[in-house]
Amino acid sequence: MTTNMEIVSFIRRAFLQPDGLIPLHAPKFSGNERKYVLDAIDSTFVSSVGAYVTRFEAMMVEITGGGYAIATVNGTAALHLALMIAGVSEGDEVITQPLTFVATANAVRMAGGTPIFIDVDKDTLGMSPASLEDFLSTCCANTAEGCINKTTGKRVAACVPMHTFGFPLRIDQISGICQQYGIALIEDAAESLGSFYKGQHTGTFGLMGAFSFNGNKTVTCGGGGAIITSDDQIARKARHLSTTAKIPHVWEYDHDEIGYNYRMPNLNAAMACAQLEQLPAFLENKRKLANLYRDFFSKKNISYVDELPEAKANYWLNALMFDDQSQKESFLADSNANGVMTRPIWKLMNKLGMYKDCQAYNLVNAEWLEQRVVNIPSSVR
Numbered sequence: 001m002t003t004n005m006e007i008v009s010f011i012r013r014a015f016l017q018p019d020g021l022i023p024l025h026a027p028k029f030s031g032n033e034r035k036y037v038l039d040a041i042d043s044t045f046v047s048s049v050g051a052y053v054t055r056f057e058a059m060m061v062e063i064t065g066g067g068y069a070i071a072t073v074n075g076t077a078a079l080h081l082a083l084m085i086a087g088v089s090e091g092d093e094v095i096t097q098p099l100t101f102v103a104t105a106n107a108v109r110m111a112g113g114t115p116i117f118i119d120v121d122k123d124t125l126g127m128s129p130a131s132l133e134d135f136l137s138t139c140c141a142n143t144a145e146g147c148i149n150k151t152t153g154k155r156v157a158a159c160v161p162m163h164t165f166g167f168p169l170r171i172d173q174i175s176g177i178c179q180q181y182g183i184a185l186i187e188d189a190a191e192s193l194g195s196f197y198k199g200q201h202t203g204t205f206g207l208m209g210a211f212s213f214n215g216n217k218t219v220t221c222g223g224g225g226a227i228i229t230s231d232d233q234i235a236r237k238a239r240h241l242s243t244t245a246k247i248p249h250v251w252e253y254d255h256d257e258i259g260y261n262y263r264m265p266n267l268n269a270a271m272a273c274a275q276l277e278q279l280p281a282f283l284e285n286k287r288k289l290a291n292l293y294r295d296f297f298s299k300k301n302i303s304y305v306d307e308l309p310e311a312k313a314n315y316w317l318n319a320l321m322f323d324d325q326s327q328k329e330s331f332l333a334d335s336n337a338n339g340v341m342t343r344p345i346w347k348l349m350n351k352l353g354m355y356k357d358c359q360a361y362n363l364v365n366a367e368w369l370e371q372r373v374v375n376i377p378s379s380v381r
């Protein structure tokens with residue numbers, strides 16, 4: 001049987017780091033970051049207007065193949081805006097997965113909605129099409145007012161699947177089911193920049209996709225986000241709402257609805273542009289690490305989370321599945337005590353105090369994964 005310390009030693013060899021702390025995911029600033037940020041400072045355009053914001057949006061369109069990109073202050077703001085624009089409001093319900101970072105559920109609440117948690121697939125760690133179909137056919141009815149949850153009598157306004165750790169879920173099937181039930185699909189692609197499903201970039205399958213550029217992500221600008229959409233009206237609305245809903249005018253202050261100060265500052269966009277230039281190299285580097293991990297863990301008979309054959313993951317965070325909770329906990333303790341940073345997958349959203357009363361539908365796989373999954377160091381080396 002492989003000991004925890006054998007895994008720790010392997011990770012140290014993979015990172016060529018015999019001692020010291022190996023973080024879970026450290027950013028890498030090896031390109032034009034300094035140059036562009038200084039340029040933004042010299043331009044005096046440091047806030048939400050500036051050439052780098054425009055350039056960042058063009059680069060995101062190019063990378064994702066989506067029609068329009070709207071830069072935001074972070075991924076949570078991108079999700080919040082996307083949900084509001086999709087029509088989620090007070091009293092609505094939004095289907096999502098319990099296995100996600102808390103921001104997904106928080107954004108639903110921020111828009112006035114209540115999350116409903118359905119199960120994930122064991123292989124993708126993302127929303128299960130079978131669970132979605134089962135929930136909708138069992139608990140909901142298609143009516144003239146939209147899809148209504150028969151248990152609560154509320155409208156199911158949107159569905160937010162999340163591509164966990166950058167591993168694409170079965171998004172084409174999820175999209176088909178959402179269309180069948182008239183539910184808006186918004187992808188939480190916060191973790192999946194550079195991940196593709198059947199050749200199409202994650203975040204481009206539904207009405208909108210939300211991305212994050214937080215310090216722990218594959219590409220970062222300290223804090224930042226983006227909405228991707230192929231709909232020009234939605235793009236216009238997102239840009240408008242993210243800039244305090246101000247009606248463009250050279251000097252007048254006129255705002256036609258309650259807006260948000262959600263636009264990415266030029267200073268952050270400068271860094272984001274420099275980071276995006278390096279995305280192909282980052283992805284190649286991360287895939288090499290994934291190959292090392294896959295080889296090692298398959299020889300040791302330890303379950304390593306991997307991309308589906310039809311998908312291309314960005315391998316943002318590599319993940320292991322232990323046989324049971326006690327093995328998981330012993331590995332977490334030994335690796336962290338020895339300077340190799342590892343983290344358990346999130347506590348399920350329906351177990352957090354603020355979401356404990358939300359509907360949770362047969363979370364068998366999510367429960368199983370919660371007990372077993374651990375992230376291991378995954379930085380670009």
Ligand SMILES: Cc1ncc(COP(=O)(O)O)c(C=O)c1O
Nearest residue numbers: 074075076101103104190212214
């Ligand atoms: C799944 C998921 N959704 C949303 C977010 C929110 O992004 P941000 O931290 O940029 O607000 C993150 C990351 O932080 C995330 O991992």
